[in-house]
Amino acid sequence: MNASQASAAIFGFPRLTHYQRERLTFLALIAPNFILFGVFTFWPLIYNFYLSFNKWNMITPTPTWIGLDNYATMIQDPIFWKVLGNTLYLASGSIAIRLVLALALALVLNQKLAGRDVYRAIIFSPTFTTGAAVALVWTWILHKNLGLLRLPLDLLGIASPNWLTDVNWTIPALIIVTIWRGLGYDMVIFLAGLQSIPAELYEAARVDGAGRWSLFRHITLPMLSPISFFLIVTSIIGALQVFDIVAVMTGGGPMNSSKVYVYYVYENAFKFFKVGYAAALSMALFVITLGITIFQTRLSRRWVHY
Amino acid sequence: MITSRRITHPKVVAQRIVSRILSHATLIFAAGIIGLPFFWMISTSFKSDVEVGLFPPVWIPSALLWENYVRVWTSAPFDMFYLNSIITTLSGLVLEVIIGAMSAYAFARIEFPHRDALFLVVLATMMIPGEMALVPNYLTLRNLEWINTYQGIVIPYVSSAFGCFLLRQAFFSIPQDIFDAAKMDGAGHLRVLMSIALPMTRPVVATFALFLFIAKWNAYLWPLIVTNTWNMRTLPIGLVLVREAEGTLGWQHVMAASLLVLLPVLIVFFLAQRQIIEGIARGAVKG
Structure with missing residues (x-):
């Protein structure tokens, strides 16, 4: 007796045809995922949109409709622009260094070497570490007087700045941590890219008498351009979403100098209880992320060389 | 070459x-x-x-x-933090793998009208940044009275577009003959999923589970929002709160506590580093 016969026998359901049974099975299998998407992904989008036109502190029973006020506030809010600037500074400050170093390391690793896996694993290892814990480790490394980073700075004769309390140095401190955490990831992606370049391309160019630099300049770099582009976009989106490192190392301070986007959303919602404003900020985050993604797909079709 | x-x-x-x-x-x-x-x-x-x-x-x-470790361990309910992290990480991981595999199997193996359009709905969820759901999800959980509970930490994050996508690809790679043979033997979809599809794609499932373990263990923002008592905090949050609450902890203690938090992910990473790194590389080049 199969399942449908059993259910027919127990519940008195009519016997189902093969197709009906298939369709019901399909629906049953996708139901958990789709119900959860509905409740925790799509509903938040709709509800956020609604909340962004309201003023609410989550304590009074209902939100108050205020129209576009939250959006007007946002455009005039100097902290909002400061936060966007910080996010861009964090992304652009780390990405150039990350790309150059990661590509260099990937090129070195892309040869048969003893211990290749060990090097790769160690360099990649910071990527998946717990943000809160490594944030504390870096707070200690960046300690003005006793931190490890003072060693190379002393050697160069530079006085160690107050990394986490000087408005000019908080973002550079976060950039250092971001490079440390992201370099191995970028390297692994570049390495995969290098290995996917067909060897015949190099052979053909070599037959034509191309030197090593020329091979790199005219084959490797163009072939890696989609990957570089992907990594740049990933790092911008990553900077938009960073939270734990900032929350633990600086709390967005001093004077908003290290406040990043998600931290500002969190602060408005759960510290200042300005839920409507946090919702408007969330909508802007959604639009920005969507914009970047669309821009990426458009541009990578046109601009990137395969 | x-x-x-x-x-x-x-x-x-x-x-x-x-x-x-x-x-x-x-x-x-x-x-x-x-x-x-x-x-x-x-x-x-x-x-x-x-x-x-x-x-x-x-x-x-x-x-x-070693007493630095003892000092940290006794300065806060670290055993509770550990227990909470283990419970939420493992239950979330198991649920997400099951939910992802079920939907992936349906999309790969069962005919349904407009199946591909439905799959686009799954992919569309990847365009919505999780951070924008913070406030609505908090309010939903408040209505469900799930604030400061394990299900509150776990459930909002067990739906899986990525898992559905990844496992669907893996299930497509299984030869049709094998499914046909199973069908001849009278196996239903659930049995095919459990005894053929999942075992045959074990490396993909394992890599997926490893990523989930690391991601859930490291989670900070959501557990911070949704828990509010010491005995419900997970490790990353407990770690930061201990440092703020205990003014007398020295850097040796903070580093000992950090290591306690990092150790499980570091062990998992170094044991499975090849699988994890190759999973990343494969996903990026093909995706």
């Missing part, structure tokens, strides 16, 4: 050796710099108060003070 050509000219051999040494030197330097924060954390965690305050720093503490 040209491997068949043997180059034996001494000058060429010498060049090769030099290039090899330079490669190793570069990689040792890079791995050393990247690994240094870990070494510094471990080294500090065993130091005495006096040694922590020395500059230039002491690389290897003169005595290993």
Whole structure:
């Protein structure tokens, strides 16, 4: 007796045809995922949109409709622009260094070497570490007087700045941590890219008498351009979403100098209880992320060389 | 690559050796710099108060003070933090794998009208940043009275577009003959999923589970919002709160606590590093 016969026998359901049974099975299998998407992904989008036109502190029973006020506030809010600037500074400050170093390391690793896996694993290892814990480790490394980073700075004769309390140095401190955490990831992606370049391309160019630099300049770099582009976009989106490192190392301070986007959303919602404003900020985050993604797909079709 | 050509000219051999040494030197330097924060954390965690305050720093503490760990462990309910992290990480991981595999199987193996359009709905969820759901999800959980509960930490994050996508691809790669044979034997979809589809794609499922373990163990923002008592905090949050609450903790204690939090992910990573890194590389190049 199969399942449908059993259910027919127990519940008195009519016997189902093969197709009906298939369709019901399909629906049953996708139901958990789709119900959860509905409740925790799509509903938040709709509800956020609604909340962004309201003023609410989550304590009074209902939100108050205020129209576009939250959006007007946002455009005039100097902290909002400061936060966007910080996010861009964090992304652009780390990405150039990350790309150059990661590509260099990937090129070195892309040869048969003893211990290749060990090097790769160690360099990649910071990527998946717990943000809160490594944030504390870096707070200690960046300690003005006793931190490890003072060693190379002393050697160069530079006085160690107050990394986490000087408005000019908080973002550079976060950039250092971001490079440390992201370099191995970028390297692994570049390495995969290098290995996917067909060897015949190099052979053909070599037959034509191309030197090593020329091979790199005219084959490797163009072939890696989609990957570089992907990594740049990933790092911008990553900077938009960073939270734990900032929350633990600086709390967005001093004077908003290290406040990043998600931290500002969190602060408005759960510290200042300005839920409507946090919702408007969330909508802007959604639009920005969507914009970047669309821009990426458009541009990578046109601009990137395969 | 040209491997068949043997180059034996001494000058060429010498060049090769030099290039090899330079490669190793570069990689040792890079791995050393990247690994240094870990070494510094471990080294500090065993130091005495006096040694922590020395500059230039002491690389290897003169005595290993295990009592730093005892001090941290007893300064806050770390056993509860550990338990909470293990419960939420593992239950979330198991649920997400099951939910992802079920929907992936349906999309790969069962005919349904407009199936591909429905699959686009799954992919569309990947365009919505999770951070924008913070406030609505908090309010939903408040209505469900799930604030400060395990299900509150776990459930909003077990739906899986990525898992559905990844496992669907894997299920497509299983030869049709195998499914046909199972069908001839009278196996229903659930049995095919459990005894054919999942076992045959074990490497993909395992890699997916490893990623989930790490991601859920490291989660910070959501558990911070949704928990509000010491006994419900997970490790990353407990760690930060201990430092704020306990003014007398030295850096040796903070580093000991950090290591306690990092240890499980570091162990999982180094045991499965090849699988994890290759999973990342494959996803990026194909995706």
